[in-house]
Amino acid sequence: MSNRPQAQAESAGLNKTESAFRVRFGRILGLFRRLVSNPTTVLGLVIIGLMLGMAIFAPWITKPNVPDPYQMPRDWGAVRMPPGTPGHWLGTTNEGGDVLYGIVWGSRTSLQLSLIVVGSTMVIGTIVGSIAGLLGGWVDELLMRIVDVFLSIPELIFALAIAAVLGPSFANIIFALSVVLWVKYARIMRAQVMQIKANDYVDAARVIGDSKLNIYLRDILPNAVTPVTVQATLDMGNVVLIGATLSFIGLSEAGIAEWGVLVSEGQAGIASGRWWASTFPGVLIFLWAMAFNLVGDGLRDALDPRTEGR
């Protein structure tokens, strides 16, 4: 599969870098084909696509609240409206918050949360893990003991404690999750670096006299990307799940357009039969987490030829 583009490149007499690019492109294409051959992965991708669409087109789906669109608009003339009410198609909460508005703008909040947390933890974890794996010795020992301590405290409880100390705000939830979750990447990255470092081609590069940085950037890092990518995909869903849980407990600002906050706001109405305000936003959290779980699983299978036929 990956031989064909290379052969084409050679016959076309292209130079070395260009053919390397072709090979890589061919590999990505092959990976993509394997991904979409799995129906559950496709389902995940479709859900993610719809969520992204909702986040991008939020201002066109529901009129943004002024001045802050991430704050729920309050329609005090229409509290506790059931779904199907004109202007409030998914109903309203006890405080006149439009459920549809919360869902649509909540997709933006969730996207921000997951992108910032996954992005920052991935970068920090990759750097720490690489340093530990490359240098070894006491640096490795020290860094990994810190990682062990962080892993000793259950994730949600750790994040809850950090967010609690900093005070209730959505920004603090983002910060707390970033502090807690980088350790996973550090562990994965360290193991990868150690493993790849022992390969012959790294020795070969060293013998030719490549600089350490060059070896790391060209030989080690690209080969370590796979498990980090899988973890990042799973975390895109996981982070929203934990973030929504913290919001539900009450660590976001009240009134922010966020799914966990909305479920919590709707909870007050369930005793009187108003089921909608909690139910709908929860479905979105569920779908979001499930979609990234499905794609993450699919990605793992597609990247690992041993798990074929699972």
Place this chain on the structure above:
Amino acid sequence: MNLRDYILRRLVVLPILIIGVSIVVFTLTRVGGSPIGIYLSHEMSPSEVAEIKARFNMDKPVWTQYLYWIRGIFQGDFGWSGVAAAPVSDVFPIKLAATMELAFCAGLVALFLGITLGTYAGARRNRLPDHITRIIAVSGASMPQFWFGIILLIIFWANLGIAPIGRSDATIFASIGHPTGLYTIDSIIAGSPKALWDAIWHLILPALTLGFGATAIIARMMRSALVEELQQDYVDAARAKGLAERIVIKRHARRNALVPTVTVIGLTFGFLLQGTITIEIIYRWPGLGRWMADSVLRGDQATLMTYVLFTSILFLMVNLIVDVVYANLDRRVTLGK
């Protein structure tokens, strides 16, 4: 490395990790400013403030304060809980019993369902039951538990009116003694079937909600372990002997598939422990999780510190035991990697 050295090494590392966690917890509470604030008011003179600071050792350097905290813990003094309006050490055992009762029952649900579903799916690989189990597993892992709990409450409590909320009926609860703090056990000791029924009746829904997410973890692991075992030669040998497929799976393959499944027990335990926080909020369960949530929102630092430290130590111990048991069960494991 042999098994004894491995266990010894882990036992040496354990206190180091616990000290590390205690430093993290202590540092956390100092990030948000000095905890002395709750004892002070605007009318106090500087000398009064100094006196209060001295009483709680807040005038000493930070590391000395840390040592005072640790010394307090060893003397059984965990501080004063503003939320419970009592010393943390007085309330903790009662709340812990309530939480453990819930988590244990949820764990039983998860083990039973997880092993059953995992075996069922693994034995029917890539057929309809397998796909259904996979969907259940993925949804269990992706479902926000607080939302699932609310949905069950909407159906069984708000609409059908058959499920209770809370941990017990107040009068029945008061009618028996509570030597262990575990309502089910206490009702058996008291010989009161009414109280036992009350306890179980209140447990069912929260235990199911909490157990469902953990079921996914176990079912997934059980399935892949069984699939692996079914490809082994001894399974073919058992089949060649003419044993029924049911016996081959039940007596041979499943037994061995349980070994790797042991490794996810630590993960499951952490999951259940964290899950109790939201489940207890929703079902108004008077346990540690709800206490922690209240403490977090009302700045009760003594409770927060104790809770984080305690759950982490528990989590570490369970993981240690799981690793040792697994190393004992499966001699192929390379130790001390």
